Amino acid sequence: MGTYILRRLILNILVLWLVATMVFLSIRVLPGNYASQQFAGANLGGVSSEAIAQAERALGLDKPMPEQYANFMGDLLTLDLGESFRTRNSTWSELRKALPYSAELGVFIILVGFSVAIPVGVISAVKQDQTPDYILRGVAISALAAPVFWTASIAVIFVLEWDLIQINVTGQPHVWSDPWGAIQWYMIPGFVGGFASTATVMRLLRSELLEVLRQDYIRTARAKGLTERTVIMRHAMRNAFLPVLTVMGLTLATLISSQIVLEQMFNIPGVGRMLFRSITLRDYPLFQGLVIVTTFVIVTTNLAVDVLYGFLDPRVRLS
Amino acid sequence: MADSTPLILGQKARSEFPIPGLALFVNFSRRKPLGGIAFVAVIVLVVTAIFAPVIARYDPNFIFKRDNPSYEVSPTLMQLAADSDIGSPVTVDSFETPSWTHWFGTDKVGHDIYARVIHGTRLSLIVGLGASAIAVSVGLLVGVASGFYRGAFDIISQRLIDALQAFPGLVLLLLLVQVAEPSVRNTVFAMGVIGVPTVTRIIRSSTLVVQSTDYVEAARSIGATNTRILWRHVVPNIFSVVLIAFSIGIGAYIIFEATISFLGVGPRGVVSWGKMVQEGRGSLDLHPWLTVFAGLAIAIVVISFNFLGDAIRDVLDPRLRGT
Numbered sequence: 001m002g003t004y005i006l007r008r009l010i011l012n013i014l015v016l017w018l019v020a021t022m023v024f025l026s027i028r029v030l031p032g033n034y035a036s037q038q039f040a041g042a043n044l045g046g047v048s049s050e051a052i053a054q055a056e057r058a059l060g061l062d063k064p065m066p067e068q069y070a071n072f073m074g075d076l077l078t079l080d081l082g083e084s085f086r087t088r089n090s091t092w093s094e095l096r097k098a099l100p101y102s103a104e105l106g107v108f109i110i111l112v113g114f115s116v117a118i119p120v121g122v123i124s125a126v127k128q129d130q131t132p133d134y135i136l137r138g139v140a141i142s143a144l145a146a147p148v149f150w151t152a153s154i155a156v157i158f159v160l161e162w163d164l165i166q167i168n169v170t171g172q173p174h175v176w177s178d179p180w181g182a183i184q185w186y187m188i189p190g191f192v193g194g195f196a197s198t199a200t201v202m203r204l205l206r207s208e209l210l211e212v213l214r215q216d217y218i219r220t221a222r223a224k225g226l227t228e229r230t231v232i233m234r235h236a237m238r239n240a241f242l243p244v245l246t247v248m249g250l251t252l253a254t255l256i257s258s259q260i261v262l263e264q265m266f267n268i269p270g271v272g273r274m275l276f277r278s279i280t281l282r283d284y285p286l287f288q289g290l291v292i293v294t295t296f297v298i299v300t301t302n303l304a305v306d307v308l309y310g311f312l313d314p315r316v317r318l319s
Numbered sequence: 320m321a322d323s324t325p326l327i328l329g330q331k332a333r334s335e336f337p338i339p340g341l342a343l344f345v346n347f348s349r350r351k352p353l354g355g356i357a358f359v360a361v362i363v364l365v366v367t368a369i370f371a372p373v374i375a376r377y378d379p380n381f382i383f384k385r386d387n388p389s390y391e392v393s394p395t396l397m398q399l400a401a402d403s404d405i406g407s408p409v410t411v412d413s414f415e416t417p418s419w420t421h422w423f424g425t426d427k428v429g430h431d432i433y434a435r436v437i438h439g440t441r442l443s444l445i446v447g448l449g450a451s452a453i454a455v456s457v458g459l460l461v462g463v464a465s466g467f468y469r470g471a472f473d474i475i476s477q478r479l480i481d482a483l484q485a486f487p488g489l490v491l492l493l494l495l496v497q498v499a500e501p502s503v504r505n506t507v508f509a510m511g512v513i514g515v516p517t518v519t520r521i522i523r524s525s526t527l528v529v530q531s532t533d534y535v536e537a538a539r540s541i542g543a544t545n546t547r548i549l550w551r552h553v554v555p556n557i558f559s560v561v562l563i564a565f566s567i568g569i570g571a572y573i574i575f576e577a578t579i580s581f582l583g584v585g586p587r588g589v590v591s592w593g594k595m596v597q598e599g600r601g602s603l604d605l606h607p608w609l610t611v612f613a614g615l616a617i618a619i620v621v622i623s624f625n626f627l628g629d630a631i632r633d634v635l636d637p638r639l640r641g642t
Contacts, residue, residue, distance in 0.1 A: 011478075011481070014478055015478065015481045015482050015485055018478060018479065018481075018482035019482045019485055019486055022482060022483075022486065023486075026491075026494050026495075027494065029498050030494065030497050030498055031497075031498075141622060141625060141626070142618065142622060144570075144621075144625065145570065145574075145617075145618045145619075145621035145622040145625060146614065146617070146618040146621075147574050147577050147578060147581070147593070147596075147614070147617055147618075148578075149577075149578065149581045149593075149596060149597075150596050150610070150613075150614035150617065150618075151614075153596065153600045153603055153610055153614075154603070154610070154611070154614070156603070157603050157604050157607070160604065161604070253484070253485070253486075253487050253488065254488075256487040256489070256490070257487050257488055257489035257490075260487075260489050260490070260493075260582075261489075261578060261581070261582065264582065275490055275493075276493065276582070279490075279493050279494060279497065291486065291487075291490060294487060294490075295485045295486060298485050298487075299485050
C-alpha cells in the first residue's frame with residue numbers, strides 16, 4: 001500500500017509538471033499578449049509600438065521563452081504562482097477570493113446531482129425494464145443532452161416569472177455570511193448543473209446494481225427472509241456504490257467545465273469565470289496558476305478515491 | 320430484445336431483403352428498438368443537413384423587411400427622437416412571433432429562425448462527426464502503438480495522456496480555439512484533440528486484451544511478424560471498439576461546440592445553435608422562440624447520437640457499459 005501511494009504520488013508530480021509545461025506553452029501560443037490585448041481596444045488612436053514594448057518590458061514579456069520558462073518553474077518549486085497581470089495581486093490571493101465561490105457552487109451541484117442520481121439509479125435498477133425505469137432513464141438522458149446554458153436560461157425565466165426567489169447579484173453572499181441569500185443565489189446554477197451531472201452517475205449505478213442483484217449472496221439474503229429494502233440498502237448498494245465512487249473523482253474535471261459556463265452566466269466570481277477571463281486577457285500568470293491548482297485538486301482527488309477504494313473493498317489490490 | 324443471435328448478415332437474411340444493409344438494420348432495431356429509432360433520426364438529420372437550402376424555405380442570412388407604417392418623408396427632430404426608424408421607408412421584421420410565414424418566428428436582425436435552425440444542423444453534424452473522426456484516428460494510432468509495442472513510447476504517451484485528461488476539457492478547448500482564426504475547420508480540429516485521450520485509453524486497453532489472447536500467441540509461435548499480427552489480428556479485433564468510440568463521443572462534441580459558441584469563441588460566419596441561444600437569452604421572457612427552438616435542436620441531435628452510440632455499444636461490446 002505504502003509503495004503504491006508513493007508511486008502514484010511521484011506519477012502525480014510528473015503529471016503536474018507536464019500540465020504546467022503544457023499550460024505555459026499553450027497560453028503563449030495564442031496570438032497577442034496581455035500588453036497588445038490591452039491596447040487592442042485603444043487602437044483607434046494608433047498606439048505607438050514603443051508603448052506596447054514598454055508594457056511588455058514591465059511585465060517581463062520581452063524576455064526569451066526559455067528564460068521565462070526557467071523563472072516560471074523556479075517559482076513553481078517555491079509554490080510561487082506569480083501575480084496577475086491585471087490586478088497585480090498574487091495568484092494565490094486571487095484564488096483565495098475566487099475559490100470559496102466555486103467550492104460552494106461545486107458542492108451545491110454535487111449534492112443535487114447525487115441526491116437525484118442515487119434514488120433514481122436504485123429505482124431504475126429495481127424496476128428494470130418497467131415503466132418507471134424507462135421514464136427515469138429517458139429524463140436522465142435528456143438531462144445529459146440539453147446543454148447547461150440552455151436549461152439555465154429557461155430556468156431563469158421560470159424563476160423570474162413566478163417570483164420564486166430573490167437573487168442578490170451585487171451582494172455576492174457566502175454561505176457563512178448570508179446562508180439564505182447564498183442558497184438563493186446558487187439555486188439556479190446549482191440545480192441546473194446538478195441535473196446535468198446526474199445521468200452519468202445514475203446510469204453507472206443502475207448497471208452496477210443490476211450486476212450485483214444477480215449475485216448469489218443477494219439470493220441468500222432474500223432467502224433469509226430479509227425485506228427487499230434491507231437487501232438493496234445493506235447488501236446490494238454497498239457493492240454497487242464502489243465503482244460510482246471512482247467516477248466521482250473523474251466527474252470533477254467535467255464539473256469544472258460546467259462551472260466555467262455557469263459562473264460566466266450567473267456572474268459568480270469563481271475560478272471558472274476567472275479562468276475564462278484570464279484566457280481572453282492573456283493574463284499568463286493567473287491562468288497558469290489557476291490551471292495548475294485545479295489540476296492538483298483533480299489528481300489528488302483521484303488518488304484519494306483510489307486509495308479509499310482499496311480500504312472499502314479489500315478484494316481490490318492496489319498495484 | 321435480448322435474444323443472443325449474433326449481429327451478422329446471414330445468407331438467409333440477405334435473400335429476404337433487397338437493399339444491402341437493411342437486414343443488418345432490421346436485426347439491430349429488433350434488439351435495440353431505441354437504437355433503431357435513433358438511427359433513423361440520425362439519417363433524417365444527415366438528410367436535413369445536406370438538403371438544408373431546400374428544407375429551410377429561406378436563406379438563413381436573409382433579412383426580412385416590411386413597409387414602415389409610421390414612415391414620414393421629412394420627420395421633425397421631435398419625431399426622430401421618439402422613433403429613430405421613422406425616416407426609413409422599410410423596417411426590419413424583428414422579433415416576429417411564429418406564424419405561417421415564419422414557422423419559428425424571426426430574431427432581432429430579422430432572420431427567419433426556422434431557416435437558421437435547419438442550417439444549424441450542418442455545423443453540428445460537421446463538428447460532431449469531424450471531431451470524433453479526428454479523435455478516433457489519432458487515438459487509434461497512439462492507442463494501438465502504445466498497447467502493441469509498449470516500451471518507452473507507451474510510458475511517455477500514457478503520461479502525456481494523463482496530463483491531458485487532468486486538464487479540464489473546456490479549458491483546453493477555449494485555449495485551442497483561440498490559437499488560430501475561429502473557422503469551422505480549426506474548431507473541428509481543436510475538438511478532435513480534446514477527444515484523443517479518452518479514445519486512446521479505450522483503444523490501448525482493448526489492444527492489450529487482444530494481445531494476450533491465445534490466437535495472437537499462436538500466430539507469434541508460428542513466426543508471424545509484428546506487422547502481420549498487428550494487421551491480421553489486432554486491428555480487426557478492436558474494430559468494434561473503434562466504432563463504439565467513434566459513435567459514443569459525437570453528442571459530447573456537439574455540446575462542446577454549442578458551449579463555445581454560446582461563450583462567444585465559436586466558429587465565425589456560420590449559423591450555430593449555441594450562438595442563437597446566446598442571442599436570444601437577453602429577451603427570453605419576451606421572445607422565447609429565439610432560444611427555445613435552437614436549444615431543442617441541440618437536445619434532439621445529442622439525444623439521437625447518444626441513443627445510437629449506446630445501442631451500438633450494447634450490441635457490439637456490452638462489457639464497455641458505463642464508459
